[in-house]
Amino acid sequence: MADHDFFDDSKPTTFMVDRTSSYAKNTGKGFRGDYWNSHHVLPCIAVRESLNKFLQPKPLYYKRALGRFTKWDINESYNLLGLPNEAAYLKAYGDPAFSKLDFDHPTWKPRMRPSLTGAPHGPIHLPTSWGHAKYNTDVRKQLDPIWDDLSVEAKNHRPIKADDMSAAIQDVSDVFCAKLEARTGQTRKRWEDEDDRQKYFRMA
Numbered sequence: 588m589a590d591h592d593f594f595d596d597s598k599p600t601t602f603m604v605d606r607t608s609s610y611a612k613n614t615g616k617g618f619r620g621d622y623w624n625s626h627h628v629l630p631c632i633a634v635r636e637s638l639n640k641f642l643q644p645k646p647l648y649y650k651r652a653l654g655r656f657t658k659w660d661i662n663e664s665y666n667l668l669g670l671p672n673e674a675a676y677l678k679a680y681g682d683p684a685f686s687k688l689d690f691d692h693p694t695w696k697p698r699m700r701p702s703l704t705g706a707p708h709g710p711i712h713l714p715t716s717w718g719h720a721k722y723n724t725d726v727r728k729q730l731d732p733i734w735d736d737l738s739v740e741a742k743n744h745r746p747i748k749a750d751d752m753s754a755a756i757q758d759v760s761d762v763f764c765a766k767l768e769a770r771t772g773q774t775r776k777r778w779e780d781e782d783d784r785q786k787y788f789r790m791a
Contacts, residue, residue: 593635594654602653602752603660604634610662617669617709617768619702621678624712626670627661628764629730629756633723634661637730652739652746659753666760668767669702670712676788679707680778710770710790718789722763725791729759 594600611625642650660666711717733755740748767790777783 593638594650600654601659602655602657603662604631604638605661606631607662610667613662613664614667614669614702615664616667618671618675618707619669620671620675620705620707622672622675622707623669623702624672626668626712626767628666628668628760628767629661629726630719630723631661633726634730634756637727638734640731641734646741646744648741648744648746649737649739652741652749653737653752655746656749657752657756659756665757668764670709670767670790671707672713673711673717675707676711676773676778680775708771708773710767710773711788712790718791722791726759726763729762730756733759 593604594602606627610627614625617623617626638650638653642653712719733752736750736755737752738750739746770787770790772787774787777787
């Protein structure tokens with residue numbers, strides 16, 4: 588069931604910024620082998636924080652205009668990328684404690700059924716200590732300036748016309764997806780080297 592609290596006061600809502608419980612099934616690219624996660628390229632928290640910063644000093648009809656005239660869904664395939672979690676590399680490249688840990692129910696997120704086979708590749712999505720927090724900040728900083736281009740026409744404090752910001756939002760998503768996909772070279776040798784592990788396996 589979807590949770591669209593952010594734009595609840597602007598129905599019908601076409602701008603979705605909250606995750607759904609079934610978003611992972613929309614993932615069509617990236618790593619989807621053993622111990623993978625579906626990653627929102629533009630994370631929900633980064634989008635909401637950026638929107639809150641922009642909307643706080645604005646009249647309410649700006650928020651309603653975004654919810655009504657922008658057609659973009661954070662849970663669709665164009666904003667999702669499969670990434671390995673830490674257990675994918677622990678299993679593939681070894682760790683003395685791996686066999687003692689319950690990776691069928693890891694503390695950070697349940698294991699997802701593999702869709703594809705093959706060695707893990709890409710930066711580590713979870714736990715967040717692999718750079719996810721910095722990644723969120725980087726995304727928010729890139730989103731912040733795009734809202735300044737939003738033009739809204741209102742009548743009686745209700746939006747009657749506004750820009751569809753979906754293209755600008757998707758441009759940012761595409762940039763970060765390309766950055767993540769470009770982070771390659773996650774070899775066993777680099778996993779075993781402390782410096783290389785921090786360089787090649789982090790999201791940011």
